[in-house]
Amino acid sequence: ATQLVLILGSEVECDNPSSDEFSHHAPRHKTINDALKAAFSDRKDVKFINVTELISGQSDFRNCTNHFSRSVYYKLAMAISDKITEYSGTRSIRVSSPLVARARHFIKRLKRRLH
Secondary structure, eight states, X not given: OOOEEXXXXXXXXXXSOSSXXXXXXXXXXXXXXXXXXXXHTTOTTEEEXXXXXXXXXXXGBSXXXXXXXXXXXXXXXXXXXXXXXXXXXXXXXXXXXXXXXXXXXHHHHHHHHHO
């Protein structure tokens, strides 16, 4: 069976967006997040990652509610990895595709930069 993992938008607003275009997204994200959770609440094959839970404060934003610090992206990558592990029952994903290889490479580079 296939698992669907939905990444929910940030319900915390960036205090200093780089332009008005990037302001006031959090209330809209909350509305959409609530609708998604309600629509799929009875589905065991749909999981959520709530970006709001990965944000510690304003320093986690990069001039917009939709762009984050490296540490948030790292936490997001780990949350995705955890969902895969939860589904597959193993830490070792044996999928050989160029996309998976690039994703692994990106996560390794990100880990090195953050530590």
